[in-house]
Amino acid sequence: MSKLKIAIQKSGRLNSDSLKLLESCGIKVENGEGRLKVSAPNFPLEILYLRNSDIPQYLEDGVADVAIVGENLLVEQEKQVDVVSRLGFSRCRVSLAVPKEVDATDASYFEGRKVATSYPNTLQNYLQSQGVNAEIHTISGSVEIAPNIGLADGICDIVSTGSTLFSNGLKEVGVILKSEAVLASARNLSPEKQSILNQLTFRIESVLRARNSKYILLNVPNERIDEVTKILPVLKSPTVLPLAEPGWSSLHSVIEEERFWNVIDELKSAGAEGILVVPIDKMVV
Numbered sequence: 001m002s003k004l005k006i007a008i009q010k011s012g013r014l015n016s017d018s019l020k021l022l023e024s025c026g027i028k029v030e031n032g033e034g035r036l037k038v039s040a041p042n043f044p045l046e047i048l049y050l051r052n053s054d055i056p057q058y059l060e061d062g063v064a065d066v067a068i069v070g071e072n073l074l075v076e077q078e079k080q081v082d083v084v085s086r087l088g089f090s091r092c093r094v095s096l097a098v099p100k101e102v103d104a105t106d107a108s109y110f111e112g113r114k115v116a117t118s119y120p121n122t123l124q125n126y127l128q129s130q131g132v133n134a135e136i137h138t139i140s141g142s143v144e145i146a147p148n149i150g151l152a153d154g155i156c157d158i159v160s161t162g163s164t165l166f167s168n169g170l171k172e173v174g175v176i177l178k179s180e181a182v183l184a185s186a187r188n189l190s191p192e193k194q195s196i197l198n199q200l201t202f203r204i205e206s207v208l209r210a211r212n213s214k215y216i217l218l219n220v221p222n223e224r225i226d227e228v229t230k231i232l233p234v235l236k237s238p239t240v241l242p243l244a245e246p247g248w249s250s251l252h253s254v255i256e257e258e259r260f261w262n263v264i265d266e267l268k269s270a271g272a273e274g275i276l277v278v279p280i281d282k283m284v285v
C-alpha cells in the first residue's frame with residue numbers, strides 16, 4: 001500500500017507546531033533523531049524532514065506529496081503547487097521597513113534606492129505593482145542589519161511582533177503580504193495518495209475547528225432560555241437539560257472563543273449563571 005510523503009521543516013519555527021498538529025490528528029511521529037525520513041506507525045504517512053526553503057521545489061518535483069510550509073515561501077518561489085489548508089500558526093507578514101528617522105510612509109520612498117531582502121521575487125513583484133524602481137540586494141538572513149551597515153536604504157523582511165525591527169532602529173512602512181503555515185500539495189497525486197490526503201485533511205480540519213471553538217455550559221431560568229439562545233451563536237440549537245432545581249435548565253453549546261468574550265456580558269444580563277467554558281479536542285460537523 002502506498003504512503004503519502006509529507007515534508008516537515010527539519011528545525012526552525014514550523015517544526016514543533018507541525019509535529020504537534022500531526023499528533024493532534026492521532027498520527028504518531030518519531031522525531032527523527034538524525035533520521036531525515038521516518039514512517040508513522042499508525043497512518044500511511046512518511047515524514048521527510050527538510051529545510052523550509054527547499055520544500056516548494058520538492059513539492060513541485062513530486063519528491064514530497066504534501067508539506068507544511070510557510071505560505072510566504074510559496075508566494076516567493078511561485079511553484080506549481082496547491083494550498084490545501086491554512087493552518088493558523090506561524091502567522092507573520094512580509095513588510096517594507098526603513099530607519100525610524102526616515103520620513104517615508106509607503107513604497108514610493110524606495111524609488112531609485114537600495115532594498116535588502118531574502119524575498120527578492122515577492123519584493124520585485126510588489127514594487128512593480130506600485131510603479132517603483134529600486135535596486136534589490138538579496139541576502140539570506142539578518143536582513144534588519146542592512147541599513148545600519150550601509151548596505152541598503154531599507155529592507156523587506158518577515159515581521160511578526162515587530163521587536164526585531166524595533167531593536168534595529170527600523171519602522172514598518174508597508175505590508176506586502178500576510179502569511180501563515182499551510183498544508184500544500186503537489187499536483188497530480190495518484191488516486192491512492194489523494195485518498196490518504198483527504199483523510200489527513202479531514203483530521204486536520206477537525207482539529208483546527210476544535211482549536212477555535214469552546215464547549216459552553218450555562219445555567220438559565222427556564223423563562224429565559226429563548227433569550228439566552230438568541231445570543232448564543234450555535235452549531236444547530238443548544239442542548240437543554242433540566243437542573244435538579246425546579247425552574248432552571250442547563251444549556252450546552254459550542255462557541256468560537258473570540259465570540260465568547262463578545263457575548264459574555266449579554267449572556268449574564270439575560271440571566272445566565274454558572275458559565276463554564278471547556279476546550280474541545282476534535283470537532284466533526
Ligand SMILES: Nc1ncnc2c1ncn2[C@@H]1O[C@H](COP(=O)(O)OP(=O)(O)OP(=O)(O)O)[C@@H](O)[C@H]1O
Pocket residue numbers: 009010011012013014050051052053054069070071072073090091092158159160161179180181
Ligand atoms: N518571526 C516570525 N514569526 C512568525 N512566523 C515566522 C517568523 N519568521 C518566520 N516565520 C514563518 O515561519 C517560516 C519558517 O521560518 P524559519 O525562520 O524557521 O525558517 P526559514 O529560515 O524560512 O527556513 P529554513 O528551514 O529553510 O532554514 C517562514 O517561512 C515564515 O512563514
Ligand SMILES: O=P(O)(O)OC[C@H]1O[C@H](OP(=O)(O)OP(=O)(O)O)[C@H](O)[C@@H]1O
Pocket residue numbers: 013141142144157158159160161162163164165
Ligand atoms: O517581528 P519579530 O517577532 O521580531 O520577528 C521577525 C524576525 O523573525 C524572523 O527571523 P528568525 O528569528 O526566524 O531568524 P532567521 O533570520 O535566522 O530565520 C524574521 O526574519 C525577522 O528577523
Ligand SMILES: [Mg+2]
Pocket residue numbers: none
Ligand atoms: Mg527565520
